[in-house]
Amino acid sequence: MIDAFGPIMDQDNIDITATYYYEVFVPVGDVVPAMTQENIDRFNGYLDGSTALCVDAENTAPASAAVMQMPEENV
Numbered sequence: 001m002i003d004a005f006g007p008i009m010d011q012d013n014i015d016i017t018a019t020y021y022y023e024v025f026v027p028v029g030d031v032v033p034a035m036t037q038e039n040i041d042r043f044n045g046y047l048d049g050s051t052a053l054c055v056d057a058e059n060t061a062p063a064s065a066a067v068m069q070m071p072e073e074n075v
Helices: 011-031 037-068
Strands: none
């Protein structure tokens, strides 16, 4: 397995990775920081919405069963 990582660890590949990191990703982070409070709040809002969808989905089976007049486990 270690031998399989050999090409990745060649100096040329390390230099390319470092160039991407320092010349692309680091400057982008200065322009659009990922871990701002605004982004964290937005992500938490998505989580809240996802949780609400799960609650709605859990309530769908009993409601459908009642409308169709059949046992809930059959829905």
